[in-house]
Amino acid sequence: MALDQSFVGRTYPPSRPYEVGREKIREFAEAIGDDNPAYRDAEAAKALGHPDVIAPPTFVFSVSYQEAESVVRDPKLGLDYARVVHRDQQFAYHRPVRAGDVLSVTSTIESIKSLAGNEVLDIRGEVQDAEGQPVVTVHTKLVARAVEAGGTGGAGEAAEGE
Template identity: 35%
Template sequence: MAIDKVHIGRETGTQTLLVSHSRLRLFAKATGQTDPVYTDLDAAKAAGHPDLPVPPTFFFAVSLETADPFTWLTDLGVDLRTVLHGEQEFGYHRVAHAGDELTATARITDVYAKRGGALEFLVTATSITDQHGLPVADAIGTTVIRRPAEVTA
């Protein structure tokens, strides 16, 4: 069943994450960061940071900081076995660092289909703020849903 455009504007959830040194080091390792500024406090301070900086793509992880980060999709009737991460982009306001508490609030901004409904696209916009409510980054993500042939025929 196609996703109704009535869901445009719907919030998909708010998650909060305290950024720790260990989380940043693990993320840097997992993403192949070789710059010591992301893993070594002395290197970060030598580069002018007050603490370990948050790598640019880390903000995607904030949205996943919940026991079931895909509940909003299943609530829309989406079979998670048909989901692909289609696209991600970020806009940055300032650098976040270890010790910051980041809050991500996401909402659906577009729903559309291609290939006669065989592919549906959900676009979400996520605002990421720090513990003071100041903007840190914005993320726009596109989720692609494959629809079985019998649904679109």
């Protein structure tokens, strides 16, 4: 069943603020095995012109996705969350995320398209700091796969995206 096109352009109010912690950045950097000093050492970050340690580029996804998820789970939209996979991810950085940032995200449904029975949902997240200045624009494209006739044949593709 096609999703309701009237949801295109709908904006979901800003999230609860997310405070970016220095130790959370370090934990994330260690999890991806990245020893860049700009993620750990405030002096090294300052030498590059940043006011404090910065976060790896994809760190902000953890913040923005919480919001995108609440859009996807909006019962009025009627998406079957169990069939949703991640298809595309894009970031446009106004500046790097850094320790001490208090971020909030406003999510908008940019488009809903049907492709061979799959629903493709493009969600834009505008991440801003406590002063209301833009930090990152995040585009997340999710696909809800068509319900297949019988079996779990599509499940392999299901996880292709993720």
